[in-house]
Amino acid sequence: MAAFCRGRHRWKRTNCWHVLTRNLTGKFDYDLVVIGGGSGGLACSKEAAQLGQRVAVLDYVEPSLQGTKWGLGGTCVNVGCIPKKLMHQAALLGTAVKDAHKYGWQLSGPVSHDWSTMADGVQNYVRSLNWGHRVQLNDKKVKYLNMKGSLVDEHTVRALSKAGKETILTAKNVVIATGGRPKFPANVPGAAEHGLTSDDIFWLKKSPGKTLVVGASYVALECAGFLTGIGLDSTVMVRSIALRGFDQQMAGLVTDYMRAYGTRFAWKCVPKRVDKLSSGLLQVTWTDTSSGQEHRDAYDSVLWAVGRAPESKVLGLDKLGVQLNPETGKIVVAADESTSVPNIYAFGDIGEGRPELTPTAIKAGRLLARRLAGHSSELMDYDNVPTTVFTPLEYGCVGLSEQEAERRHGSDGVEVYHAFYKPLEFTVAERDASQCYLKVICERGGAQKILGLHFTGPNAGEVTQGFALAVKCGATYSHLLQTVGIHPTCAEEATKISITKRSGLDATVTGC
Numbered sequence: 001m002a003a004f005c006r007g008r009h010r011w012k013r014t015n016c017w018h019v020l021t022r023n024l025t026g027k028f029d030y031d032l033v034v035i036g037g038g039s040g041g042l043a044c045s046k047e048a049a050q051l052g053q054r055v056a057v058l059d060y061v062e063p064s065l066q067g068t069k070w071g072l073g074g075t076c077v078n079v080g081c082i083p084k085k086l087m088h089q090a091a092l093l094g095t096a097v098k099d100a101h102k103y104g105w106q107l108s109g110p111v112s113h114d115w116s117t118m119a120d121g122v123q124n125y126v127r128s129l130n131w132g133h134r135v136q137l138n139d140k141k142v143k144y145l146n147m148k149g150s151l152v153d154e155h156t157v158r159a160l161s162k163a164g165k166e167t168i169l170t171a172k173n174v175v176i177a178t179g180g181r182p183k184f185p186a187n188v189p190g191a192a193e194h195g196l197t198s199d200d201i202f203w204l205k206k207s208p209g210k211t212l213v214v215g216a217s218y219v220a221l222e223c224a225g226f227l228t229g230i231g232l233d234s235t236v237m238v239r240s241i242a243l244r245g246f247d248q249q250m251a252g253l254v255t256d257y258m259r260a261y262g263t264r265f266a267w268k269c270v271p272k273r274v275d276k277l278s279s280g281l282l283q284v285t286w287t288d289t290s291s292g293q294e295h296r297d298a299y300d301s302v303l304w305a306v307g308r309a310p311e312s313k314v315l316g317l318d319k320l321g322v323q324l325n326p327e328t329g330k331i332v333v334a335a336d337e338s339t340s341v342p343n344i345y346a347f348g349d350i351g352e353g354r355p356e357l358t359p360t361a362i363k364a365g366r367l368l369a370r371r372l373a374g375h376s377s378e379l380m381d382y383d384n385v386p387t388t389v390f391t392p393l394e395y396g397c398v399g400l401s402e403q404e405a406e407r408r409h410g411s412d413g414v415e416v417y418h419a420f421y422k423p424l425e426f427t428v429a430e431r432d433a434s435q436c437y438l439k440v441i442c443e444r445g446g447a448q449k450i451l452g453l454h455f456t457g458p459n460a461g462e463v464t465q466g467f468a469l470a471v472k473c474g475a476t477y478s479h480l481l482q483t484v485g486i487h488p489t490c491a492e493e494a495t496k497i498s499i500t501k502r503s504g505l506d507a508t509v510t511g512c
């Protein structure tokens, strides 16, 4: 590692001795410096080290406005997928407890949920993952710096510790994988001051109580879903539609189920202000945009789930000429994750147009490391990325939505096979299965290639993962019918699907 370079004047290229040293010798401290130790950055740095590269990774977490902070591993591990899925599991168990009576379990006394027991368990597990990542970096000989990184030039990274200690690292290639952070809405007084985001909710020591969740995409619906599931009064405030970009018929099934499950919805409503009352409650004022009327209610917590944005300004990219999308603040990247400046790469949530998902960040990071190490030329394929929304009724999908398929192929060019089915686990428990549904969208002509597959029901992620392979391999409708089902499962419904939407026939599955 290069020696410290303190004082602003030393940053001038001609004055900074380490830059001169590097230019004279052509040597760098590292082959690769990765800024950001989240899903993507860790995968990239570990892979590169395994291929014999000298690697350093910087990871630094600015506390949230509410003061929440966490350890190594990025969004997914600390304030995303992992704590979210565990809290979703807590909620599913609540439903299972209700079902259990019907299956003969004698549970004495009222069943209630204790937030702090759940939060302790989840937070301890997350801490174990933070530790695991540190150990793995050490084992793989990746230098880990708990420091905030910014770029000095295309080969030089400035790292700053919490205490203000500065370190300079030079590298042949620099990779930026700094992800994003939750946004607060503009022009809503009190929003940031009194509100929580997904950066806080999983680290609360006590229950958020009656909660207003603003937003209607993945984060909002998943959080409102598990809050409802553990018995909290939860309302989702939707300004336009739910799950924008997803198949809208499926989005409707997800929200219909949530409403029946107990989540309240304030449709076509926009928040106006948040005031803290003397009782400590938060009074939210909002406008119903369909009637123009103003409403108020008091909540224990307000959770903003209105999207995420990168903190790209602090990275010093503008002075290097790294091209950003001015609207999103994300870095413009090519298919090989290169930026507009040679030797600087970016991927994961900070990459413009990339899916904001952990598996894509991990895969893209590994592939980039292999290419930079000269071991491969394989590019990340961002087509047909499967995903699942972990709402009370889970929704998994891969490929195109029905709306997008029709936009691309015309409604006459698309055949939609569909089925309303009843999961076996719902039967004895007498659970309503009205929203359990499957649809397979195919090209209408030729071999009827599958364009999209959508599933709501138990274990949607597990179901969708397998079909994602088939779709990736170019599966057709006849491949699906040639596939033998596994009985009794929900996934087998896909192998029997035969009713087309066009036929208008009843798509309810009856019998085995």
Ligand code: FAD
Pocket: 035, 036, 037, 038, 039, 040, 041, 058, 059, 060, 061, 062, 073, 074, 075, 076, 077, 079, 080, 081, 082, 084, 147, 148, 149, 150, 177, 178, 179, 180, 198, 219, 311, 314, 315, 347, 348, 349, 350, 355, 356, 357, 358, 359, 361
């Ligand atoms: P991140 O994981 O965000 O990592 C970036 C890291 O860089 C962070 O640790 C950050 O603190 C650090 N950093 C930032 N700036 C600097 C700097 N200047 N110097 C040093 N370090 C810096 N995806 C799924 O696939 N499945 C899910 O179920 C899922 N659930 C989610 C639930 C929630 C509530 C949220 C918010 C997201 C969820 N995601 C999920 C998305 C997933 O978490 C992200 O897509 C993924 O973490 C992106 O990885 P990344 O490496 O690009 O960035």
Ligand code: NAP
Pocket: 185, 186, 214, 215, 216, 217, 218, 219, 220, 222, 238, 239, 240, 241, 242, 243, 244, 270, 271, 305, 306, 307, 308, 355, 356, 357, 387, 388, 389, 390
């Ligand atoms: P998002 O997908 O960008 O959605 C933001 C939501 O907030 C939209 O419903 C939007 O409504 C609404 N909104 C924005 N500004 C608003 C305002 N001022 N007032 C009211 N509503 C407002 O953001 P996200 O849910 O935070 O998710 C971020 C990313 O994380 C996702 O793209 C996803 O890839 C990833 N993620 C994945 C998972 C998973 O894999 N299960 C889970 C969570 C997150 P409009 O539609 O009207 O704009």
